[in-house]
Amino acid sequence: MTDYWLSKLFFDLRQPDRAAGYRRDPAAVVAEYPLTPELRSAVLANDVARLAPHTNPYLLRYFFAAIGMSDAEFIQRLRASGASTGVRAGG
Amino acid sequence: MADLVGIYAASHGPLIARDWEKLPAPLKARLSAAFDELGRRLRAARVDVIVGVAPDHWTNFFLDNLPALCIGIGVEHDPPPEPFLADFAARHPTISGAPAFARHILATALACDFEPAHSHRLRLDHGLCLPLQRLGLEPLPAVVPILINELEPPMPSLGRCCDWGRLLREAIRSYAEPMRVALLATGGLSHSIGEPSMGAIDEAFDRRCLDAFAAGDQAKLLDVLEAGMPRAGNGAHEVRNWLVAHGAAGGRGFRCLDYIPAPEIYLGCAFAAWGT
Numbered sequence: 001m002t003d004y005w006l007s008k009l010f011f012d013l014r015q016p017d018r019a020a021g022y023r024r025d026p027a028a029v030v031a032e033y034p035l036t037p038e039l040r041s042a043v044l045a046n047d048v049a050r051l052a053p054h055t056n057p058y059l060l061r062y063f064f065a066a067i068g069m070s071d072a073e074f075i076q077r078l079r080a081s082g083a084s085t086g087v088r089a090g091g
Numbered sequence: 092m093a094d095l096v097g098i099y100a101a102s103h104g105p106l107i108a109r110d111w112e113k114l115p116a117p118l119k120a121r122l123s124a125a126f127d128e129l130g131r132r133l134r135a136a137r138v139d140v141i142v143g144v145a146p147d148h149w150t151n152f153f154l155d156n157l158p159a160l161c162i163g164i165g166v167e168h169d170p171p172p173e174p175f176l177a178d179f180a181a182r183h184p185t186i187s188g189a190p191a192f193a194r195h196i197l198a199t200a201l202a203c204d205f206e207p208a209h210s211h212r213l214r215l216d217h218g219l220c221l222p223l224q225r226l227g228l229e230p231l232p233a234v235v236p237i238l239i240n241e242l243e244p245p246m247p248s249l250g251r252c253c254d255w256g257r258l259l260r261e262a263i264r265s266y267a268e269p270m271r272v273a274l275l276a277t278g279g280l281s282h283s284i285g286e287p288s289m290g291a292i293d294e295a296f297d298r299r300c301l302d303a304f305a306a307g308d309q310a311k312l313l314d315v316l317e318a319g320m321p322r323a324g325n326g327a328h329e330v331r332n333w334l335v336a337h338g339a340a341g342g343r344g345f346r347c348l349d350y351i352p353a354p355e356i357y358l359g360c361a362f363a364a365w366g367t
Binding site: 004016 | 148149150153154172174242243284285286287288289290325
């Protein structure tokens with residue numbers, strides 16, 4: 001199920017200034033969004049598997065690129081997440 | 092009246108720009124040759140306006156307001172935000188639109204019971220600007236962007252995208268001013284972004300898809316796409332733009348200029364030209 005505020009966070013972090021602020025203090029930026037405790041902790045833990053079912057795959061990719069995760073690491077975590085949880089269907 | 096002088100398609104994988112220096116020389120040579128050939132054709136066609144059919148990669152639209160299809164009717168558009176297109180953005184701090192022609196497309200659509208969104212100012216991301224950069228068109232023709240939601244389900248049906256192409260053909264034909272118009276569809280073919288299959292390419296799907304576009308039989312084409320797209324990665328949804336081109340060409344088949352299954356750029360990368 002798409003989570004609006006998680007998606008909004010990832011969308012907002014497409015702005016370079018906002019992404020730089022997040023890299024300096026992730027918790028402070030996340031606190032500005034009314035996320036569920038589960039999603040908040042998943043964001044702060046960079047937990048690809050727990051986040052993937054709740055947002056658009058492109059936004060997920062943009063977020064992990066914005067925080068500096070390499071493509072190779074991101075793809076490895078995605079594959080692990082797909083094996084364990086499945087993902088949002090249809091795009 | 093305006094003339095439709097060319098109909099083309101090109102993939103737009105961002106790694107073509109972001110990772111260019113790291114790509115193997117043979118791949119770079121092949122990508123360059125394909126973009127150069129399309130650029131040569133567009134220059135030879137003396138194009139005044141490019142109708143650019145592409146997705147919006149979360150650049151203009153978000154879940155707050157997500158149009159199925161949006162026509163850019165502005166006097167000008169904003170350049171791409173992606174850092175890997177900074178050179179292009181610096182050369183083109185704005186990109187000219189064709190507002191009167193774009194409004195004619197919008198009016199024609201509404202008169203024919205299509206209900207597009209429209210925007211007076213769009214930011215054109217890598218979906219259009221990566222091909223525009225690589226085509227080497229300087230000066231850049233005016234651009235009328237047509238952005239289709241291909242990233243966030245639900246999306247426009249495949250058949251409707253063909254209908255949009257036919258509508259665009261009619262709108263170009265019925266525009267009173269003399270103008271040379273090309274349609275450039277971008278994106279596709281198989282690729283997967285942010286999914287567990289990220290990086291995978293479905294070469295068998297891509298080849299069936301290219302064969303079906305070349306043959307031009309729409310019913311067969313849609314069957315091939317409906318059957319194969321669920322396993323061709325979320326990026327394959329961008330083939331909707333190619334269907335707009337197919338419709339604009341009156342269902343004639345296209346000629347595939349090159350197909351490059353390129354894992355280095357996570358992309359079944361294809362280039363094509365339709366007869367007009």
